[in-house]
Amino acid sequence: MHAPSRPPARAPPPARIWWSNGIFFVGTHLAAAVAVILRPPSEVPWQTLLFMVLLWQAASMGITVGYHRLYSHRAFRAAWPVRMAVALLGASAFQGSIKRFTDDPTHDPFPHDFRSGPSPLDWDPSKWAIILLRALGLASGLRRARMEEIRTAREYMLRKKITHLHPTHNTYMSGSEEEDDAWGGPVWTAAELAAHAREEGRCVLLLDGYAVDASEYLAEHGPATHAENTRQPGGALLLRRYAIGAGGGADANADGPHTSRPLRDANWAFHGGINKHSQAAQRRMRQLRVARVQ
Structure with a gap:
């Protein structure tokens, strides 16, 4: 799927x-x-x-x-x-x-x-x-981006420049299409996604049809103030707000393994509704994917 x-x-x-x-x-x-x-x-x-x-x-x-x-x-x-x-x-x-x-x-x-x-x-x-x-x-407390992300961003800009100079060489990748086609990980149902989200300390989002486990991301960035969380892209409060089981989404705390309410995705918030995330942020998001949801 x-x-x-x-x-x-x-x-x-x-x-x-x-x-x-x-x-x-x-x-x-x-x-x-x-x-x-x-x-x-x-x-x-x-x-x-x-x-x-x-x-x-x-x-x-x-x-x-x-x-x-x-x-x-x-x-x-x-x-x-x-x-x-x-x-x-x-x-x-x-x-x-x-x-x-x-x-x-x-x-x-x-x-x-x-x-x-x-x-x-x-x-x-x-x-x-x-x-x-x-x-x-x-x-x-000087903060730095990871060198892996910087190298990937440089490669992305180089491919973009090559494609601009030589339009016939389609080396410019604008998104995750190739990675989506090459997905070889697990495929979950909505019930399996809800079960994973119920685990203690988990922060799992549904983005572009994939389960994105942001628990590691929250641990990397550590605790933050309420003001920072509500302003910064990827703030803990925003991630929790759009996580599976939060607000009006699917009830990840239901007693049974199934839920009757549809899963709420975070597509609008991630793709411009709250923040227009950069290519680096989108690559980081794809690294946190754990399963495709059907």
């Missing part, structure tokens, strides 16, 4: 104009243009120009190091002076509050990695700043 087709993505909500930020953004640039005309840079003290560049870079660091990697992606832990500093610097960039960033469902391919590039020589001033903070004892 083949896995059911992926449900169509829901239409995105209509875009809303952020008038207050737009007016401020446009007004700031108009004021800068007028200032350049009234007082050209050649008449401005070099100390002022240097201070301008430093403030610009500091605000950028507040966004990338603070808003993104610390507060949104939780890629590392920081001492309270650092948390306060990056919050203030990020606020000086006038890109909205920290809460807007942490509530944003759009994430990087490896959101929990504190680096933008795995090599120390990859251009990433934010990564170097975090490493410096750790050397000074102001940061800890």
